[in-house]
Amino acid sequence: MLTPFAIGLVLSAALLHAGWNALLRGGTDRAQSMLVMNIAVGVAGLAMLAVAGLPSSAAVYVVASGVLHLIYNALLVLMYRSGDLGETYPVARGTSPALVALGGSLFAGEWMGLMASVGIGLVCTGIFMLAAARAGRLHAMNLPAALATGVSIAAYTIVDGFGVRASGNWVAYVGGIFAFFLVMPLWYLARRRFAMFVMSPVEVAKAASGGLISLAAYGAIIWAMQTGSMGAVSALRETSVLFAALLGAIFLGERLTGLRIAACCVIAAGAACVGWHF
Template sequence: MLTPSAIALVLLAAFLHAAWNALLRGGADRAQSMAIMNATLGVFGLVLLAIAGLPAQASWGFAIASGVVHWIYVALLVVTYRSGDLGETYPVARGSSPALVALGGSIFAGEWMNASGIVGVGLVSVGIFMLAAAKGRLHAMNLPWALATGVSIAAYTVVDGFGVRASQNWLGYTAAIFAFFIVVPLWFLARSGLTFFRVPANEAGKAIGGGVISLAAYGAIIWAMQASAMGAVSALRETSVVFAALLGAAFLGERLSAWRIAACCVIAAGAAFVGWH
């Protein structure tokens, strides 16, 4: 069971996560924005690692695995946001992960769901279907890419749940994960040269801000997973789908229909059932 302080922190992380996704979705060139965000994450990760120190050796394998899965996640995220609006693709990607995380936690960590958790999985699935099928956009939004992103989210969440518990240093473990992100901008640099990073100051500022927000958001999740069930933390975090819909409407000019609101609320309710069992 999550403590009140953990619930408050994870809800804050949910809002922050939706915020940096909105920044990415609103960028003029999303691949470019993602590269700058990852450069920010990598630099901050290396600096934080020098301050916090290395986590316990038992967690190094988890940190490496998490870094690799995060690279896959980054690539999928860019493709996903080319296929549909933030308010459509984000809930599918994020909403499909809590059930997978809860399943992984049950099988590998003995964090079995009760009836409430099972109901939550059903609600999340219904909400995803509602959102994906809204106004016949199921094919236009490229659902498979959004679902694949959800699988990658679940994979790194479960890996990090085990990793932080073996780390004896949650801050060092968090820093180690983000240090891997430096590889993404280095790949873009090798492929395209410095011209790839020549962007308007406002675009660069948004991307850098998104990187800082992302680090704070996921750092809070890592902290929470030290002592709380992975499925519970993941499910509560996915209330971010509601924040994403509101941010998409407020800042990206996306239409917030009654159907969309209802679908996001069903996903959020399902996440709550999964998390608070």
């Protein structure tokens, strides 16, 4: 069950999540930015493991989640190569709440009540309204990448919902997941692609900040899923599209139309239903 504190924490995580996506989208080279993010997150993950120990009871979940997160990161880079934050982000995030709720119901017995189901439906509807507002500009290559990104989000969320409960220690579990992110820089080093590590100090600082923000955001989600319904947590997290729309308009020069504002209101109403139910 989600407490008011947990709901507030998940909504704060949604803001942080939109923030690091805005940093990635605004980077000069998204692949390089993602590489630096992974290094920052991986080092932080190792530090967490040094403090909390290894999540040995959930090792299978950690490896599965780590692989899914690497796939997710690769899809993000592909998605943002030519798509705006406000264009692709809603599609990616909109596919996951219903899938997570379905997975939680089928595999964890987390059946939703009427109000929570309505809330998740409103969140998904509002997110796809945001996508529809940009439908005329949605590139054909972006749509498959955005949908695949959404499926990967749902997959790692469900895995992590089970994994954190099996681990019994959310700090160790989060550390294990994010230490896995060092696979990407090690892969570049093994292939002698040293040029990928050459970036300006400003870009390095921006990307590293985005990585640490992403760790804080998802760490809060992991903590909430220890006892909260995976579907409810996912729906509240995806209110990040509200913040992404605002950040895209303010910092990336993306247009905020009346339809997008209406969609944001629908999402907010859905989040209120989920929060009120719990």
